[in-house]
Amino acid sequence: QADTWAQRGWQHAAGEARLKAFASYRSAWQFAAPGGEAFVSLYRRHQRAFAQAMDELDLPVTFFSVPYEGASLPGLFLRNARADAPIVLVIGGADTSMEDLFLSYGRALWQRGYSVAIADLPGQGITALDGLHWEVQPERSIGAVIDTLVAQFGATPGRLALIGLSLGGYFATRAAQYEPRLATVVASTPFPEPGRLFEASVRSAMQGGGGTPSTAALRSWQTSMWKSGTPTPDAFLARWAEAKADPEQTTVPFLSILGGGDSPVFTSQARDWHARLRSERKDLVFLDASTGADGHCQVNARIRLVQEASGWMDEIFGAAGRS
Secondary structure, eight states, X not given: OHHHHHHTTOHHHHHHHHHHHHHHHHHHHTTSOTTSHHHHHHHHHHHHHHHHHHHHTTOOEEEEEEEETTEEEEEEEEOOSSTTOOEEEEEOOTTOOHHHHIIIIIHHXXXXXXXXXXXXXXXXXXXXXXXOOOOSSTHHHHHHHHXXXXXXXXXXXXXXXXXXXXXXXXXXXXXXXXXXXXXXXXEESOOSOHHHHHHHHHHHHHTSTTOOOOHHHHHHHHHHHHHHTOSSHHHHHHHHTXXXXXXXXXXXXXXXXXXXXXXXXXXXXXXXXXXXXXXXXXXXXXXOGGGTOOSGGGTTOHHXXXXXXXXXXXXXXXXXXXX
């Protein structure tokens, strides 16, 4: 349909239809063997459809590449028309890519007056094909992305925010502790000790009543092993045992968002992070079932996350009321 409309000159309609094609390819590779032929083929279609849709929709998107560890990290930058617009860097979790983050959060942040950067860190998207895997010290790759934003897009300290989602909530807490160029950090949810959740997940799988694990469960573990670059669950847990961020060493303004439907591990870590955070400017937003946004990372009402985050950032950057 997108091709048909493009041939007739209906560029905007073609872009809208092509985004639906992108979303279909993206959904499909979630269920393919990680790194396999079907996965790579679907992922490349996803990338091509998304890039073409950005062009057809005439959105001011620039794709960029961050040199890192002998390979590169892909990113996109959506420049806001406001010359003084702050830049918000959006980082996803274990099962995201920069393109789907554009649909779920990035475009709405741009519409609220922000320039938006989205990047795949090691282990995210398709970067594991190049030997890049989830990092225990993600502030290194986040710093590399920020270097590129400074050099290529004019980002300046004090006008840069970070939003981290799911496992990105761990990445965000580490960046909040170690990256001085950030003016504020938002996490849904802050997740300073991911090894605790990973250990509970492995223990649950091992004590699953002696039944055969489902195909979906096995595929999930295959994907985690591939993205983390570890051959076995034991190696996986050993790598993440010491992964921690320290709230008592963190002073940047920090917004924690927690859904009432989040797991007990996410919930306890988010509340503990907020309570022990040294930041003089901090807030914890709890979204229960009555809000309709109680899902993990507000998956059942993503716009609520955008509203909370952009309102907070408006106050930080002195633009209250725009959201």
